[in-house]
């Protein structure tokens with residue numbers, strides 16, 4: 001399989017949030033007004049102006065405190081269910097870039113049912129703006145298609161974020177995993193076969209974030225299955241109707 005992929009090595013992250021700030025800056029997304037909630041994680045969740053979020057968890061067990069940092073973003077699924085939901089409502093609301101495999105939403109996404117799009121995403125990524133547009137990480141397709149690295153990857157001072165040809169990223173991921181396994185026997189790569197944003201964690205994925213690994217919503221998945229079965233025929237009929 002060709003195209004591009006990310007490797008997000010959580011073992012290198014120090015939660016400086018350079019990636020989060022770079023994402024805001026490149027996408028010209030406004031800051032989010034928040035308050036001190038007693039957590040390093042800020043804002044508390046994704047929103048219409050936050051496509052990249054460093055999630056932060058602190059877990060105490062006796063005298064031991066473990067900290068988990070998780071630079072969260074869209075996984076750019078190989079077979080993206082969010083795209084199926086958007087496509088079933090509005091043609092051209094979401095596209096999959098041929099060269100990279102990036103899943104990118106367009107202005108037309110405002111015609112899609114946001115609740116279904118969000119609940120169908122196994123990683124709870126999409127968010128909606130006030131004007132109805134559905135948004136998320138774009139893989140910095142405007143940078144990547146001009147030979148640049150994604151803004152978040154370029155900004156990471158710890159060498160925790162990597163981006164490149166999928167085969168090269170997979171090889172890098174396996175090599176890094178082998179190194180970390182010696183110290184962290186539970187180290188693992190998450191959802192490698194199904195996504196383009198591959199996370200490397202050294203502990204239980206659920207300790208990092210409840211959507212670190214894929215969840216499923218069987219109710220909406222039926223719609224996706226129908227879309228996959230009849231979608232091409234529906235698109236053909238729409239094209240004929242438009243003349």
Ligand code: SF4
Nearest residue numbers: 023137138140150152
């Ligand atoms: Fe943000 Fe671009 Fe990184 Fe996606 S690839 S999280 S849009 S900076």
Ligand code: SF4
Nearest residue numbers: 074075076077082121
């Ligand atoms: Fe879509 Fe969610 Fe997959 Fe991103 S992670 S491509 S939003 S289904």
